[in-house]
Amino acid sequence: MRKNDLIFGIIFVVLGIFIFTQTFFYPSLDKGHPGPGLFPNLLAILFIIFGAILILKARKPSDAGEEEAPPPAHGKVANAFFVLGIIVVYVAVVDIVGFLLTSAVLLFVLMFKLGAPALRSAISSICITLFINIMFLKILRVPLPPGILGW
Amino acid sequence: MKSVLQGFALLFNFKVIVVIMLSSIYGLFVGAMPGLTATMAAALLIPFTFFMDPVPALVSVVTMSAMAIFAGDIPAALIRIPGTPSSAAYTQDSFELTKQGKAEMVLGVDVFFSCLGGLLGAVILMTSAPILAEFAMTFTTFEYFWLAAMGLSATVMVSAGSQIKGALSMFLGLFLSTVGVDITLGFPRFTFGSVELLNGVNFIPAMIGLFGVSEVIRSVMGGELAYPITRVRTGHIFRGMWGLLRKYQVNFWRSGMIGTFIGILPGAGADIAAWVAYAASKRFSKEPEKYGKGSIEAIIDSGTANNSCLAGDWVPALVFGIPGDSITAIVIGVLFMKGLRPGPMIFEQQPEILYAVYMAFILANLLMIPFGWLAIKCSSQMLRVPRNILMPGILMFCIVGSFAINNTVFDVGIMLLMGIAGYFLEDNGFPVAPVVLGLVLGPLVEKNFMMSVIKADWNLAQFFTRTGSAVLCILTIIIWFFPLYMALLQKVKKSGKSSK
Numbered sequence: 001m002r003k004n005d006l007i008f009g010i011i012f013v014v015l016g017i018f019i020f021t022q023t024f025f026y027p028s029l030d031k032g033h034p035g036p037g038l039f040p041n042l043l044a045i046l047f048i049i050f051g052a053i054l055i056l057k058a059r060k061p062s063d064a065g066e067e068e069a070p071p072p073a074h075g076k077v078a079n080a081f082f083v084l085g086i087i088v089v090y091v092a093v094v095d096i097v098g099f100l101l102t103s104a105v106l107l108f109v110l111m112f113k114l115g116a117p118a119l120r121s122a123i124s125s126i127c128i129t130l131f132i133n134i135m136f137l138k139i140l141r142v143p144l145p146p147g148i149l150g151w
Numbered sequence: 152m153k154s155v156l157q158g159f160a161l162l163f164n165f166k167v168i169v170v171i172m173l174s175s176i177y178g179l180f181v182g183a184m185p186g187l188t189a190t191m192a193a194a195l196l197i198p199f200t201f202f203m204d205p206v207p208a209l210v211s212v213v214t215m216s217a218m219a220i221f222a223g224d225i226p227a228a229l230i231r232i233p234g235t236p237s238s239a240a241y242t243q244d245s246f247e248l249t250k251q252g253k254a255e256m257v258l259g260v261d262v263f264f265s266c267l268g269g270l271l272g273a274v275i276l277m278t279s280a281p282i283l284a285e286f287a288m289t290f291t292t293f294e295y296f297w298l299a300a301m302g303l304s305a306t307v308m309v310s311a312g313s314q315i316k317g318a319l320s321m322f323l324g325l326f327l328s329t330v331g332v333d334i335t336l337g338f339p340r341f342t343f344g345s346v347e348l349l350n351g352v353n354f355i356p357a358m359i360g361l362f363g364v365s366e367v368i369r370s371v372m373g374g375e376l377a378y379p380i381t382r383v384r385t386g387h388i389f390r391g392m393w394g395l396l397r398k399y400q401v402n403f404w405r406s407g408m409i410g411t412f413i414g415i416l417p418g419a420g421a422d423i424a425a426w427v428a429y430a431a432s433k434r435f436s437k438e439p440e441k442y443g444k445g446s447i448e449a450i451i452d453s454g455t456a457n458n459s460c461l462a463g464d465w466v467p468a469l470v471f472g473i474p475g476d477s478i479t480a481i482v483i484g485v486l487f488m489k490g491l492r493p494g495p496m497i498f499e500q501q502p503e504i505l506y507a508v509y510m511a512f513i514l515a516n517l518l519m520i521p522f523g524w525l526a527i528k529c530s531s532q533m534l535r536v537p538r539n540i541l542m543p544g545i546l547m548f549c550i551v552g553s554f555a556i557n558n559t560v561f562d563v564g565i566m567l568l569m570g571i572a573g574y575f576l577e578d579n580g581f582p583v584a585p586v587v588l589g590l591v592l593g594p595l596v597e598k599n600f601m602m603s604v605i606k607a608d609w610n611l612a613q614f615f616t617r618t619g620s621a622v623l624c625i626l627t628i629i630i631w632f633f634p635l636y637m638a639l640l641q642k643v644k645k646s647g648k649s650s651k
Contacts, residue, residue, distance in 0.1 A: 004579045005579070005580075008319075012319055015326075019326070026338060026340070027336060027338060031609075033609055035333070035335045035336050036333035036336055036338040036340055038601075039329055039596075039597045043322055043325055043326050043329070047322055050318055050319050050322070054316070054319070076373060080368045080371060080372050082371075083367060083368055083546065084368075086546070087364075087563065091560045091563050094560075099551075106547075107544070107547055110543040114371060114542070120540065121540070124540045128544045128547060129547075132551055142555045144551070144554075
């Protein structure tokens with residue numbers, strides 16, 4: 001936790017500096033008053049100050065009385081990457097293959113990978129896809145990508 | 152009176168009734184499942200409500216949140232895991248009482264006092280909002296600036312855990328709100344040439360990513376598959392409730408007030424209300440030794456407070472357009488997107504929106520009795536839904552919801568990035584709710600500040616000399632000193648104890 005605080009502190013300080021580099025060229029209002037740059041610059045200053053505080057706190061040993069929540073389980077990192085991968089694949093494929101097929105198949109794949117039995121995954125993914133389809137297309141009348149198969 | 156009847160008429164059409172039913176079921180389910188919060192439920196509900204008319208949309212959110220905050224009590228009692236953070240304060244007490252064989256009473260208290268607390272909050276909302284709205288009519292950009300600043304300060308000061316991290320989360324939200332075309336010159340900020348970013352980071356996919364996707368990521372990385380619960384008798388959960396109300400009347404009124412007031416305070420939500428009510432309850436109780444070991448008093452107090460808080464959250468939201476908690480922040484964000492500006496104007500121009508909210512609160516809390524009873528009956532089935540089916544389903548709702556708003560996959564990309572960011576932030580102790588509050592309040596703060604200074608020709612004194620501004624400014628500063636005050640209180644208590 002300590003090391004991560006240090007990293008985050010550095011990230012925020014860097015973010016603050018980055019904001020300054022971007023706002024340097026922002027135009028001002030008349031009479032030289034700050035315009036679009038005011039708010040971001042203020043935030044940049046705050047990021048740098050608070051990031052620095054975080055860095056300083058991370059380097060001190062634990063204060064008495066400061067409670068740290070236990071870090072959550074990190075068991076199956078592969079699952080997390082799989083989820084992210086599914087999202088990327090979905091985005092890449094949905095315009096081509098269409099909403100119904102993409103959703104049903106990717107749902108099934110994810111459920112199965114996470115350990116659900118094949119039959120239950122298949123039925124659930126079809127039901128969920130149909131439910132979303134009915135809700136969005138029929139009831140709310142929101143367009144979803146049709147894909148080459150037309151559905 | 153006529154408008155009240157108009158309000159009722161709004162609610163009793165078929166479409167709205169269906170919406171109420173579905174939202175109740177949805178809220179009860181999400182509330183009862185540990186790991187799914189009411190805020191996440193609101194985030195996932197938005198893609199649906201976005202395409203509805205304002206009245207059913209608001210009714211949907213109100214109903215869902217009321218049911219969810221109540222339903223979080225169920226797993227707290229049955230498996231010692233709170234369904235939503237607002238039930239965390241009294242999970243221990245609930246479970247201990249269940250172990251003593253009193254689950255029926257606990258669950259009955261949960262339903263009964265959640266309902267009453269919600270109704271009390273609703274009454275306070277309905278009476279105080281119009282009064283405050285009169286007041287708010289006198290507000291100008293100066294006062295709104297301070298209000299938004301107060302909301303931001305409260306968010307940081309009352310956030311659980313490290314305030315530094317809460318502040319940084321909020322700054323992140325504020326920063327994201329600056330992306331896009333700026334308010335004064337129309338100059339593109341932080342868009343890096345992207346056309347999609349000219350309109351800013353789309354609020355809805357960002358929020359879905361932060362609350363929904365990050366939770367999915369966290370869930371698939373570990374944790375229980377499903378929750379084994381032992382069957383518990385739930386035949387007569389309402390027996391003895393009136394007796395308890397009579398016995399703990401003072402508690403009920405006190406906690407209802409505490410809850411609603413914390414709701415009215417911008418940025419503080421139901422979980423804070425529950426904790427504060429718990430602390431107050433223990434402090435004033437005749438049986439403080441029972442707290443933590445099974446105090447029904449604690450459950451009555453906190454259960455009342457977290458539901459009354461919900462109505463209180465809508466007071467600043469409706470009157471000023473400043474969110475009372477993250478759920479109302481989400482609602483306001485969406486209302487802005489649809490061109491509806493909550494504020495004193497809706498009291499005159501669109502009162503049907505108000506009545507929709509008021510009536511929804513009343514109806515939802517009344518429905519809580521039968522629906523809550525049903526939910527308790529079905530709780531063991533609900534808790535058996537395996538996560539490897541549930542989480543992919545939620546992910547799919549996230550993806551489709553994010554896509555549907557603007558019909559662009561760019562938004563799904565935003566959802567993805569915010570999901571990853573949200574996961575890492577929460578994993579390292581950075582609360583995620585302040586990001587949303589920053590995202591919603593950022594434009595308010597900046598716009599009101601810029602308009603004020605341009606009007607006053609950069610005469611900054613006006614921020615402090617106008618009466619309304621001065622009062623709000625002082626309140627904001629008081630909020631900044633709140634943690635110091637708390638720390639001092641602790642020290643005084645400790646030295647007081649050791650000298651006895």
